[in-house]
Amino acid sequence: MPIFIRETVGAPDGFDDLGEEGRISLAYQMTPVDEPRTIQIRTDHREWRMTPRGFLNCIVDTDAKREFVGRSERYILAKNTNFIFTFTGRLSGWRDFDLAPDQSGDRGILSIAVHPEKQKSYAAFVIAADKSGPIEFGSAGIHGKLKEFEACFKRQVNVNFVQKGQLNELEFPELDMRRPGPLFLSQFRAAIEQKIGTVADRHIVFAWNVEGKVDVGDQGMTFGYGARYCYVDQFSPWSTIAHEIGHTFHLSDLDGRHPKNIMSPIHGVNRFNMTQIETLRSVIDPQPPSR
Structure with a gap:
């Protein structure tokens, strides 16, 4: 199992389809403007990188380590670890996050959509x-x-x-x-x-x-x-x-x-x-x- 993403207990089910055994090609989370949504990501035996793509005024609160590459930031997800991510969108729009293990071509995408109710x-x-x-x-x-x-x-x-x-x-x-x-x-x-x-x-x-x-x-x-x-x-x-x-x-x-x-x-x-x-x-x- 390369990586497992799920919503925290009690959170709304806004995902697309995680597939069997949590294998992910695309996860999709609907988030109302100014209302936080929290997910949990569980890594496997590899270290993963999560890199934001596109522009969206979305605040990310997480216990994962951050690093900056130029003016861009990304998140380092250590192996065999649970991470909590809370997304709060300030403006309507989308933001995608590439999920890739270190030194690997595999990729999954987490897409966060922010809309007013x-x-x-x-x-x-x-x-x-x-x-x-x-x-x-x-x-x-x-x-x-x-x-x-x-x-x-x-x-x-x-x-x-x-x-x-x-x-x-x-x-x-x-x-x-x-x-x-x-x-x-x-x-x-x-x-x-x-x-x-x-x-x-x-x-x-x-x-x-x-x-x-x-x-x-x-x-x-x-x-x-x-x-x-x-x-x-x-x-x-x-x-x-x-x-x-x-x-x-x-x-x-x-x-x-x-x-x-x-x-x-x-x-x-x-x-x-x-x-x-x-x-x-x-x-x-x-x-x-x-x-």
């Missing part, structure tokens, strides 16, 4: 009644899922989602939700557009899944990339909400080869990768800072 609103709705009877849901359980979804975007993309209003109930006595399919979904979409009156950036609707079964769960649907609302099965985990909201910000599905990613069918570890984070930031903030 952005805020987006959302409204949540529940299909409360239709011809097949009232939906079975727990308000506390749904609020718990919404809080997890909010925390996911907060820690990885530095976007603060704020719920507008209470958990709204929608009734569709004119729709037979026991008959799912393309026609049903088309009617369902039109009905939602007529029923939703709350003004928010995004709308989340909890109901039955698209198969019409209440015992399967983990189903969701977004009516087109960039849509302002998405459909989530009442039994789906919070990661399905994050997945569908990702579609509303123009993220596409990934295949099963990316099981740790939120946009994969599995979304096991619930991470966005660096490209997705930058896509989200560019959609949420149309004028991101120059790199």
Whole structure:
């Protein structure tokens, strides 16, 4: 294992993908302006150098030894040692750090992205009644899922989602939700557009899944990339909400080869990768800072 990087206990999960056994090709950390983020780096049997690249007003607090090469500084990481690095960005932007063992061509990169917090609103709705009877849901359980979804975007993309209003109930006595399919979904979409009156950036609707079964769960649907609302099965985990909201910000599905990613069918570890984070930031903030 050449080098191992992880966040300290309790820190937000802003990394891209460390890979198996901590092998690193790229680590990515989102840091709000003026808010510190701390990571731990564990070296192997070699001495490593960490060299900043690019310009960013980012304060680095560490127990690693510093040395200066001309006007530039770098950090010396002794072998078989744990080091703590705390990054505090003063201005929006990026800063990359080359990580290379002494007298070796191997290189990994740690990328620190600093952004001011952005805020987006959302409204949540529940299909409360239709011809097949009232939906079975727990308000506390749904609020718990919404809080997890909010925390996911907060820690990885530095976007603060704020719920507008209470958990709204929608009734569709004119729709037979026991008959799912393309026609049903088309009617369902039109009905939602007529029923939703709350003004928010995004709308989340909890109901039955698209198969019409209440015992399967983990189903969701977004009516087109960039849509302002998405459909989530009442039994789906919070990661399905994050997945569908990702579609509303123009993220596409990934295949099963990316099981740790939120946009994969599995979304096991619930991470966005660096490209997705930058896509989200560019959609949420149309004028991101120059790199």
